[in-house]
Amino acid sequence: MNFAMWKKALNVIPEVSKEEWDALDVVSKWLVSARAAVLIMTFISAALAGLFAWRDGAGNFLTWLALAFGLVMAHACNNIFNDFTDYVRGVDKDNYYRTMYGAQPIASGLMTKRQHLTYFAVTGALALIAGLYLVANVHFTTTAWVLLGLGAFFVLFYTWPLKGLALGELSVLLVWGPLMIGGGYYVLSGQWNNSVVIASLPYVLGVTTVIFGKHIDKIDVDRAKGIHTLPVVIGEKAARYTIIAMMIAPYLFTLHLIGTRFFTPAMLIVLFALPSLKDSLPPLTQPKPLARPENFPAGQGGWPLFFAPIAFRNNRAFGSLFMLGLLIDTALRLLPWTQNFWR
Numbered sequence: 001m002n003f004a005m006w007k008k009a010l011n012v013i014p015e016v017s018k019e020e021w022d023a024l025d026v027v028s029k030w031l032v033s034a035r036a037a038v039l040i041m042t043f044i045s046a047a048l049a050g051l052f053a054w055r056d057g058a059g060n061f062l063t064w065l066a067l068a069f070g071l072v073m074a075h076a077c078n079n080i081f082n083d084f085t086d087y088v089r090g091v092d093k094d095n096y097y098r099t100m101y102g103a104q105p106i107a108s109g110l111m112t113k114r115q116h117l118t119y120f121a122v123t124g125a126l127a128l129i130a131g132l133y134l135v136a137n138v139h140f141t142t143t144a145w146v147l148l149g150l151g152a153f154f155v156l157f158y159t160w161p162l163k164g165l166a167l168g169e170l171s172v173l174l175v176w177g178p179l180m181i182g183g184g185y186y187v188l189s190g191q192w193n194n195s196v197v198i199a200s201l202p203y204v205l206g207v208t209t210v211i212f213g214k215h216i217d218k219i220d221v222d223r224a225k226g227i228h229t230l231p232v233v234i235g236e237k238a239a240r241y242t243i244i245a246m247m248i249a250p251y252l253f254t255l256h257l258i259g260t261r262f263f264t265p266a267m268l269i270v271l272f273a274l275p276s277l278k279d280s281l282p283p284l285t286q287p288k289p290l291a292r293p294e295n296f297p298a299g300q301g302g303w304p305l306f307f308a309p310i311a312f313r314n315n316r317a318f319g320s321l322f323m324l325g326l327l328i329d330t331a332l333r334l335l336p337w338t339q340n341f342w343r
Contacts, residue, residue, distance in 0.1 A: 002028045009036045016103040021110045033083070033105050033119050034076035038312070041207050042075040043068060044319045045176050048203060048326060049184025052196045055330040059188030063137055067184050070130025074151055077123040082159040083107075084116050089160065091225060124155070134187040143192065147183040154179070169230045172211045177204035199257055202250035202270070203322050206315035209243045213307030216240060217288065240284045243307070247277055247284075247314060254322070266328040269321050276317035280310050 002025055008014050009031035016024070016032060024032075046068035053059035087106045105111040111119075131151065135144040154162075154175050162171050181200035186192050215222065215229040216239050223232050231239035254270055257263045284307065292303040 001025050006031060010040075012037050014103060016108075016110065018109060021103075029105075029111075030076075030119060030123075032103055033080050033111070033116070034123065035079045036076070038079070038210075039072050039075055040316065041176065041210070041319070042071050042180065044203065044323055045180040045200075045207075046071045046184060047323050048200060049181045049188060049196075051323070051326045051330050052181070052185050052193075052199070053188035055326075055333055056189060056193075058190070063134070063188055066130045066133050066137075067187060070127050070134065071180055071184070073123055073127035073130065074155055077120060077127050078155045078158060080116065080120045080123060081155065084113070084120060085159045088113070091227070127155075128152075138187050138190050144187060147179065147186065150179055151175075151183075163229060164227045166228050166230045166233045169208060169211055169215070173204060173208045176207045177201060195262065199262060202253045202257075203315075203319050205246040205250050205253075206311075206318050209246045209311040210308055210315055212239060212243050212246070213309075213311035214305065216243075216307045217305050236287065240287075240307070243311060244281060244284050247280060247311075250318060250322075251277075263325075264329045264332050266332055267322070267325040269325040269328070270318060273314075273318040273321050276314050280314040283307070283310055 002023075005014070005024060005028040009028065013035050014032060021029065021032075030036075046064070049067065050059060050064040053064070083104050083106060087104070103110060106113060106116050131148045135141075135148055138144045154171055158168060158171055162168055177200045178197050181204070182192070182194075182197040185196045212231065215231045216236055219229070219231050219236050219239075222229050234242070251270065251274075254263065254267050258265055258267055288306050292306075296303070296306070296309075
């Protein structure tokens with residue numbers, strides 16, 4: 001077991017040579033193939049769904065565990081399948097971005113197509129088993145089947161054709177919010193709650209900035225390959241300022257939800273993420289530098305990604321505090337002597 005590689009793959013998208021790859025254990029290979037560093041965003045969505053359900057006195061730990069496992073496996077499955085789709089469509093040829101900021105298992109010659117599809121099939125099967133368990137938990141309702149079907153749809157068709165039709169960013173917004181958090185709350189509680197979907201927006205907007213940043217980073221090569229991401233359609237400058245708006249909006253949403261008493265003031269803990277926001281905004285006001293700045297740290301991935309790591313670090317800072325705040329918020333509401341006060 002290569003625990004050093006496990007840790008590395010959970011923090012960055014590593015570059016791996018063929019010799020290093022051949023010496024890795026199967027877990028390390030899966031973590032690299034699944035781009036495990038970004039799976040934390042999905043785990044936080046699952047955690048938020050669980051906390052919202054717990055706050056309303058619903059769900060149990062075993063069902064939440066199945067939810068978290070299933071969502072993480074579905075995200076990993078999507079990442080693996082995206083690499084396969086882009087490889088067979090020829091997108092990752094000619095030193096495309098995906099092969100530059102981390103190992104792309106097929107394009108980098110680390111795996112055969114058959115091996116890659118095996119990883120996809122096993123990961124997808126695990127996600128499906130967890131999904132079917134959750135559908136059964138709410139007695140096979142139509143809503144549960146629709147949620148499962150939508151999840152499968154976005155796993156299979158995000159990279160093609162949705163991303164190329166400027167629908168990738170909207171897909172991320174829908175998947176990490178209404179589908180993961182709203183749907184997660186539903187399979188835990190048996191009830192659909194629009195307020196939970198709205199309350200998920202502060203976190204989900206941050207997740208969406210990451211994909212926006214990534215698509216700005218590769219806007220020129222995407223345009224050349226005919227991949228019409230939203231930044232390609234609206235332009236690089238408009239996309240950068242869209243990210244800025246989506247980074248500021250979560251704080252305003254959270255304050256509004258505190259003001260309407262949906263959240264307790266415990267959620268003010270997200271203000272401790274403001275230093276990360278302060279560091280993230282200045283680079284977004286300027287075009288991407290032509291060369292990697294000397295002080296640019298490793299984040300979600302390596303250069304030539306620039307805006308994506310900035311957005312990822314900012315979202316991780318805000319999202320972690322948002323999750324902690326919701327945990328405290330829930331605990332406060334469940335204390336006998338505070339229940340009436342917060343209703």
